Amino acid sequence: MADAPEVGELSPPNRTLMGPGPSDVHPRVLRAMSTPLVGHLDPSFVELMDEVQELLRYTFRTDNEWTIPVSGTGSAAMEAAIGNVVEPGDRMLVPTNGYFGGRMADMAQRAGGEVVAVDAPWGEPLDPEDVAAAFDAHGDIDVFGFVHAETSTGVLQPNVSELTDIAHDHDALAIADSVTSIGGVELRVDEWGIDVAYAGPQKCLSCPPGASPLTLNDAAMEKVLNRETDARSWYLDLSLLEGYWGEERAYHHTAPITNVYAIREALRLVAEEGIEERWDRHRRVAGALKAGFEAMGLEMNAADDYWLPSLNAVCVPEGVDDGEVIDYLLSAYDLEIASGLGDLEGDIWRIGCMGYSANPKNVSLVVSALADALSRQGVDVDAGAGIEATARALQE
Amino acid sequence: MADAPEVGELSPPNRTLMGPGPSDVHPRVLRAMSTPLVGHLDPSFVELMDEVQELLRYTFRTDNEWTIPVSGTGSAAMEAAIGNVVEPGDRMLVPTNGYFGGRMADMAQRAGGEVVAVDAPWGEPLDPEDVAAAFDAHGDIDVFGFVHAETSTGVLQPNVSELTDIAHDHDALAIADSVTSIGGVELRVDEWGIDVAYAGPQKCLSCPPGASPLTLNDAAMEKVLNRETDARSWYLDLSLLEGYWGEERAYHHTAPITNVYAIREALRLVAEEGIEERWDRHRRVAGALKAGFEAMGLEMNAADDYWLPSLNAVCVPEGVDDGEVIDYLLSAYDLEIASGLGDLEGDIWRIGCMGYSANPKNVSLVVSALADALSRQGVDVDAGAGIEATARALQE
Structure with a gap:
């Protein structure tokens, strides 16, 4: 039987949670x-x-x-x-x-x-x-x-x-x-x-x-x-x-x-906040995220008619390793996004925009950090256009 | 559909938890x-x-x-x-x-x-x-x-x-x-x-x-x-x-x-703390609680050979309303103990002595508060003997 384990102080990293949940807690x-x-x-x-x-x-x-x-x-x-x-x-x-x-x-x-x-x-x-x-x-x-x-x-x-x-x-x-x-x-x-x-x-x-x-x-x-x-x-x-x-x-x-x-x-x-105001906020803030992605030349998995503001499925560009991007965002930015699940594994990233995480700071970070990660993967993305589109949409 | 409910700040009472769980949290x-x-x-x-x-x-x-x-x-x-x-x-x-x-x-x-x-x-x-x-x-x-x-x-x-x-x-x-x-x-x-x-x-x-x-x-x-x-x-x-x-x-x-x-x-x-030291503490502190009850003339439900330190089942004295005692302890002392469950409902109180709650302060409170509650119910209990027996056992 083992002796008492020596387990240190609880010190998790300081993540920004933009995956499919959990989201940042107020x-x-x-x-x-x-x-x-x-x-x-x-x-x-x-x-x-x-x-x-x-x-x-x-x-x-x-x-x-x-x-x-x-x-x-x-x-x-x-x-x-x-x-x-x-x-x-x-x-x-x-x-x-x-x-x-x-x-x-x-x-x-x-x-x-x-x-x-x-x-x-x-x-x-x-x-x-x-x-x-x-x-x-x-x-x-x-x-x-x-x-x-x-x-x-x-x-x-x-x-x-x-x-x-x-x-x-x-x-x-x-x-x-x-x-x-x-x-x-x-x-x-x-x-x-x-x-x-x-x-x-x-x-x-x-x-x-x-x-x-x-x-x-x-x-x-x-x-x-x-x-x-x-x-x-x-x-x-x-x-x-x-x-x-x-x-x-x-x-x-x-x-x-x-x-x-x-x-x-x-x-x-x-x-x-009011439930309807909260729905509006998610549309507005996630809309800014989506605008940034699209301005950078990325494609969303879902058509606009049934886009889900709280969970943005972004297509992984040709030739990009989805897991490397996820790992880089986590290590370089303490930023969590997730890979695809089931049939779409490897094809999409799942980027949440949920609750307390649905805020201008977080979506701006995601757009700029993802632009950085993609350029490191050799993808020619227009980071400036993405950042500008997001900022503009947030101010609307 | 209802408007947004107005629910106030979370302000639960400051209980001492000596029931069958939850116990006080460290x-x-x-x-x-x-x-x-x-x-x-x-x-x-x-x-x-x-x-x-x-x-x-x-x-x-x-x-x-x-x-x-x-x-x-x-x-x-x-x-x-x-x-x-x-x-x-x-x-x-x-x-x-x-x-x-x-x-x-x-x-x-x-x-x-x-x-x-x-x-x-x-x-x-x-x-x-x-x-x-x-x-x-x-x-x-x-x-x-x-x-x-x-x-x-x-x-x-x-x-x-x-x-x-x-x-x-x-x-x-x-x-x-x-x-x-x-x-x-x-x-x-x-x-x-x-x-x-x-x-x-x-x-x-x-x-x-x-x-x-x-x-x-x-x-x-x-x-x-x-x-x-x-x-x-x-x-x-x-x-x-x-x-x-x-x-x-x-x-x-x-x-x-x-x-x-x-x-x-x-x-x-x-x-x-060490697992064996923790078992010892429960025996010692709950033992003091039990000693206090017995010195006051109360009877335990379980025989000494299979007494459970973490959950002390105390027989309700003849003529006492178990629920009134529980309510009084909660309102007068912010102290939680519990009634019997199933076949023993009405016959016993269940008084926990668990984890962080298994400490001298809590058991002393239970003994003196229960003595008070019982005397209000017209039971002739020797509060002093109970308090003394508990204190003595705690010092052993």
């Missing part, structure tokens, strides 16, 4: 995390849970009673959604146009569901006609999942209401992955007819991961509460969590108290 | 939580993951390669253990002598397992003879679960090696719930032949909940990696987590970075 949220704890059944915590739920409803644009932070990172909220709504024998329609549709399918199968797919190429949104055709072709679909903001391709799904209308016309519930849209791009759960939406806190909410937004409307919760068999995860069973987050406030599991403190503060910042 | 751990984030695939974070694993091995007293913090609270680590080790059709033997054996059974059933029970009354440990008899009676048991430290009854399971020997003689794996023992009472995973142990960070490690210790030896991990069907939770699938926490460090889900920072700091404090 100092007020960091400070909230250093607040001493109360118990998870303390009357003061119960009050605070109400506040978090109210703030989450505001941010999701919903009146759903069933709106909670799940005790885990975004994938836990995702599995809480799918694992509770999908019952053994249910049929779920999932998209194939990105990495996270694949994860939906995996989770649905583990829940005992049967998976059918609606196709669209990576880098394209779903076409409502294809969704309708899939419903007609497969018959009897219980649940339809789609990704509102695909973190793997930088594609924003337009026409969400059209998709949910199709699902409802076929008596199916619609689940939206809003991990990379919540708090960053327009998302209107109630108005758009979304039955279930899950999200991550560490992207456009700029909150450390650990407690993740989830909302279900009455129709979805009715299905969950009337399951014939228990959900396959005890930890994520919403019928049990109902006892803790519902009126009873009965013990289920120990909530991640500090993460609830943190998301409360992150959501307070959303409320102070 | 200022160094709180400070670690306010550290700005790096990405979950950042080279510096990968290094930090190694350190956390090494510190966890030290604290569990194991050389198991498969030692990680699970991305959730203690129940997530519990379900990661049971949900991966138990395959559909497996038979699991669980104890009935406390609340958490019942949770084991629930999780095993959701994993597709069949559950059989070994009986012992609430408030008693398992008798190895009963365990052997249950193995013989039911035949073909694949997994045996037991609770090392029962948070619902304040009972410490002695003879752990005898229990694991019986399991191994019957070709079963032994899973230990060590949520309330890790870092507080003697726990020797390797020496005691425990195949899988899970724990919570918010008890004797005094770390905010959100990343929870789990360790599996090679035999257990071999079963997990050779399952015929996928684990039923994607989020907690150890064969996938192996890609992130193993050599590859490939993306699975976004780790709760801040919680990993926190557990690293909490475990550094364990290493600095």
Whole structure:
């Protein structure tokens, strides 16, 4: 058996986080995390849970009673959604146009569901006609999942209401992955007819991961509460969590108290800024980033019509080693961007513009640092044009 | 749709946490939580993951390669253990002598397992003879679960090696719930032949909940990696987590970075104190608490032979309303203790003595405040004797 390990002071590097999340965390949220704890059944915590739920409803644009932070990172909220709504024998329609549709399918199968797919190429949104055709072709679909903001391709799904209308016309519930849209791009759960939406806190909410937004409307919760068999995860069973987050406030599991403190503060910042103003800021600041890239001659992976401000997928120019650029930015500038994921690995960089990270300083750094990295790779980029385009767009 | 909610500054009360967890968090751990984030695939974070694993091995007293913090609270680590080790059709033997054996059974059933029970009354440990008899009676048991430290009854399971020997003689794996023992009472995973142990960070490690210790030896991990069907939770699938926490460090889900920072700091404090010294401190400080209670004429729920220093179950005296006492301590002293759970609801108080909370100041406060609360309930307690016995024991 080993002796006590000698592990030094916690001293992580001082990164600027412009990858697919986590994003830079606001100092007020960091400070909230250093607040001493109360118990998870303390009357003061119960009050605070109400506040978090109210703030989450505001941010999701919903009146759903069933709106909670799940005790885990975004994938836990995702599995809480799918694992509770999908019952053994249910049929779920999932998209194939990105990495996270694949994860939906995996989770649905583990829940005992049967998976059918609606196709669209990576880098394209779903076409409502294809969704309708899939419903007609497969018959009897219980649940339809789609990704509102695909973190793997930088594609924003337009026409969400059209998709949910199709699902409802076929008596199916619609689940939206809003991990990379919540708090960053327009998302209107109630108005758009979304039955279930899950999200991550560490992207456009700029909150450390650990407690993740989830909302279900009455129709979805009715299905969950009337399951014939228990959900396959005890930890994520919403019928049990109902006892803790519902009126009873009965013990289920120990909530991640500090993460609830943190998301409360992150959501307070959303409320102070105003949700629509926040969406506007993301469009404006990420728009300046995109303008800079395009002025330098770089190409975006997603067409302008479904450009996702919070996650900019930039094509890697011919002959450039995407990993070398990433490593250089990290070592030379303490700047994090990410490589492609899945089918687009090696073809794109994923450059986030999320929450507290969506600010003029950060996007200006990304444009100039990327220009430097590319010129070191022998690419002839017009750095000046990029910097100028970004600055001009920021001032508009 | 509601307007932006007006939610005030985060200002929780200043509690002293002497319930069943969370316990008071050390200022160094709180400070670690306010550290700005790096990405979950950042080279510096990968290094930090190694350190956390090494510190966890030290604290569990194991050389198991498969030692990680699970991305959730203690129940997530519990379900990661049971949900991966138990395959559909497996038979699991669980104890009935406390609340958490019942949770084991629930999780095993959701994993597709069949559950059989070994009986012992609430408030008693398992008798190895009963365990052997249950193995013989039911035949073909694949997994045996037991609770090392029962948070619902304040009972410490002695003879752990005898229990694991019986399991191994019957070709079963032994899973230990060590949520309330890790870092507080003697726990020797390797020496005691425990195949899988899970724990919570918010008890004797005094770390905010959100990343929870789990360790599996090679035999257990071999079963997990050779399952015929996928684990039923994607989020907690150890064969996938192996890609992130193993050599590859490939993306699975976004780790709760801040919680990993926190557990690293909490475990550094364990290493600095020394694990055996820490067990001694818990015995000494909780022993003073127990001495005070007994000198006041209160009765412990567990016999001395299996008294659990980290969780003191104190019998509620005849005619006393347990809830009124709890509420009074909270409002008058900002002091948290808890009521009984399950079968013992109303019969006991659960008074923790865990981690950073296991200190002379806290136990002295508990003894004097409880004496005050009881005298207000009309109980004739000798407060002076209690305070004196505690002080004397602390000085030994």
